[in-house]
Amino acid sequence: MDFSPQDDFKGLGEGFDGFPKRLPEDVVEYIVFIIDSKLSDTQTRERLQAFQRALNALEKKFLKEYIWQRESIKLDLIREHGRWLLKGSTNYGDSVADEWLIVYFLRELSKEFKDAWIRIYDTDGEFLLIEAANALPKWLNPEVAENRVWINNHRLLIIPLSKQESPNPLSQLEALTIIRETPARPQHYPKIEEEAFHRLNGYPTAISENQHHVTLPLPRKVAHILQLKPSIISPIVETFYLRDPLSLRLLQPEKSKTPALFPPEDFVDVSVRFTKVLYAQLLGQNWTPPVHLGEALEQLVKRGVPSEKAEISIKIIAGLEMLTRHNVFSDKKAAREINLLLEDLESGEDSLPTDAEIAAWPRRDDDESWLNIDYNEFERELAGKGGGGGFGDKSAQDNLKKMVERFNAFIEDDDAGIDGADGLDPMDVDNDSDAENRTWEDPEDCDSDEDDEKKKGDAKKKTGTENDDNDEDDQRADAEYAEYEKAYEKFMALSAAEKALLVDEARELALTEEAEREEDEEIKNLSEMMEAELFGHGALNANSKTEKPVRKNLGVSAKGKEKMEVVEETEESDEEEDMLDDDYNLAENMLKSFKGQAGMAGPAGNLMGLMGLQFPPDADDEHKQIGKGKAPER
Structure with a gap:
């Protein structure tokens, strides 16, 4: 199958050469x-x-x-x-x-x-x-x-x-x-x-370091297959790791009505080779085995086998059983190889190894310290203060140190900002349509010393006020970060149950705030509709239809007290008229807005209904009816 990426989709018109192809995951x-x-x-x-x-x-x-x-x-x-x-x-x-x-x-x-x-x-x-x-x-x-x-x-x-x-x-x-x-x-x-x-940097030594050996108790038939085909452990682990309900049913003879191909009996101790990823995947799986495998697990533990090794053995048996019997794996190379080995055993062309032969097989148990993580050392590494110890796998330590070095280099870059060390580059913007209007720098000149000197010169030209502002911003940022660190330390000191409770409370609070935001948005939309309706009928027009009386300039003379009283009375009456005019204006426009609904639902009717007000019959309609010889209803 060809996984190579092709040109992007060109459309269904002329020149269409198929949909773009992309590599699958991993x-x-x-x-x-x-x-x-x-x-x-x-x-x-x-x-x-x-x-x-x-x-x-x-x-x-x-x-x-x-x-x-x-x-x-x-x-x-x-x-x-x-x-x-x-x-x-x-x-x-x-x-x-x-x-x-x-x-x-x-x-x-x-x-x-x-x-x-x-x-x-x-x-x-x-x-x-x-x-x-x-x-x-x-x-x-x-x-x-x-x-x-x-x-x-x-x-x-x-x-x-x-x-x-x-x-x-x-x-x-x-x-x-x-x-x-x-x-x-x-x-x-x-x-x-x-x-x-x-x-x-660690190759080719790292090739062998990627493998992990462990001695496990396995049925003689399973040990025979893994001795002849060690690489089969990979599909065995993956089959168990990706198990489904149908696969699990095949592990129960009473339900599948067929005997097990690899019954959990006649156990022998053999060394099994994994990759570190395969071993970690198998070790980390929580699983409750069916009855007959569960009983075998208990027997192994009673024999003195460490529970961890006994569980891994039972998981290998289950993975091999599912890989061999599930129809979905019948076309896989590993499944075909296993079936051929089983046919050779049934036909007598091959036989199971004896105890003496198995005892001659090499045994090896690798150190599993790479699975253990020293969280204190891990925190020190994250802070860039790693000591001589380690917190787990050597390659993981090296990768983390590299990441911390890069992060520290970014932090120490004076030109770095929220968009990166030099801000957002034009090429980071998806605006290919204007490509012909852009200018591009020569890659050979992108790291020139002249550009560095120019940047330094520009930095020196900054005013003292800007530096002071930057210092204040830095102090505020440091204070916020210190508060965050304290909160984080308190959170990490909590038990798993307390953390889960806090997470649940935070989730409920977020859902509540989201519901409130949705309610506020709904009210806002209704208000905008109401405002638009009122504007349409002139209810919110700043210019009142009723003209205000023009005030005369009454100055203060010898009869100042009398004229001042006249002025004050005039101003008070004008203010009352203004308030009366605005109220009347609003009521008139509200009625017109309601009338414009023609009996249909609308913002004016909804608003008055919420206020508990019922509009009287339209007087204009009554006058029209009287003009036609009809008496108004009473």
């Missing part, structure tokens, strides 16, 4: 091209075949006991658009270590095949750039990154965006043309490469 895809103008088509194919053989040699060297989470690395020789290439994809599931193992292999092979150009991407796109986000220039963002990132001769090379080029991602054909015709154009950025490949 899938990494990789492509290898041989670019050498001196090689013929046949020689290019032979060169790619040599690349395949070199990959197989690396697998035999480093992956003798390696277990892939779901799928292994694979490269198929195919022909696309008139050229030979190698292409493959791997579903790595929850094991990100599998994805980085593929990156390591392809990068190592690029040293031997200097004419090989390798592109690798996953669901997130150019994930190597995501790792190096802290070191990327402004122009290199997801909008333009596709098909620009390549591995060649053990280096990470990037095809830069030139000044004449439109700010769009390259197509695969465009990228290959650039590499073939202008091989000096792809640039090597050491800082980006260091950040992008930092997870590979």
Whole structure:
């Protein structure tokens, strides 16, 4: 199946080439091209075949006991658009270590095949750039990154965006043309490469460190299968991890009406190899086994087997039973291999191992301290004050330290703000429609010293008042953060039950506030409707229809007291007239608004109804009826 991303959807009109395809979740895809103008088509194919053989040699060297989470690395020789290439994809599931193992292999092979150009991407796109986000220039963002990132001769090379080029991602054909015709154009950025490949620093040692061995009691038949096919443990764990009601029914012979293929009996102690992810997945599952498996679990514990190991053994038996008997897994390679081994046992072509043979098998129990987390050390690491100890898996510690370093570097950046170290970049805005009107900086000049000096000069020109304001803002921010830290420490000190209670109360409070906001919004909408209706009928017109009397300028003379009394009386009467005019005006317009409803429901009628007022019959209508010879109703 082809998982490679295609161009975006172009519409259903002319030029429609299908809906855009995207990689499924947890899938990494990789492509290898041989670019050498001196090689013929046949020689290019032979060169790619040599690349395949070199990959197989690396697998035999480093992956003798390696277990892939779901799928292994694979490269198929195919022909696309008139050229030979190698292409493959791997579903790595929850094991990100599998994805980085593929990156390591392809990068190592690029040293031997200097004419090989390798592109690798996953669901997130150019994930190597995501790792190096802290070191990327402004122009290199997801909008333009596709098909620009390549591995060649053990280096990470990037095809830069030139000044004449439109700010769009390259197509695969465009990228290959650039590499073939202008091989000096792809640039090597050491800082980006260091950040992008930092997870590979522990390889190849990290390959073996990803595995975990533990000695478990298993039925002899199960031990036989795992001894012949150790990699089957991966689909066994995944089947148990993703179990469904139908699968669980198959574990109950009384309901499925068929005997168990792997009855929990005749237990022997054997060493089982997991990946760390598989072991953690199996260990972390809470599960109540059916009756016969539950009884076997109790017997193992009575024999002195640690309860944790006994539970893992029962889970392996259940996963193997579901994988072998469920129809949905019948086409899987692992299920077919198990059935073939069972057929050999039934036909007599093979036999179960004896106790002496099992005793000769190597046994190994790895340290499980990587599962334990020292939360005190973890908090110190988050604060950037990690000591000599550790809080769990070594790779997890390294990744966390890297994250803290990046965060601290961002915090210490004086130019950093809520939008990032340099504010929102124009390329971060999804406004491709105005691409032709934008100007683009040369990638080679994006980190120039002149720009840094200019920024420093601009910073020095800030006034003392601005600095004082910034200091006050910083003090307020520090005080708010201190309050947050105290509240967080109090919350973390609570028990799980108290935390759950607080969360429930917060959820109820949020729902109550949301209901109140909805009620306020409903009242607001009703008020706006009422206001619009009143405006339409002139009820809220500031200019009153009744003209106010013009006041005469009565000055103060020798008879000041008398004239002042006249003025005060005039002003009081004017104020009363104004109030009377406004009230009359409002009532008149309300009646007109009600009349305009023509007996239908409307804002004026609703408002008067809420106030308990009933309108009398319209006097205008009565006069019309009298004019026609009809007496008004009384």
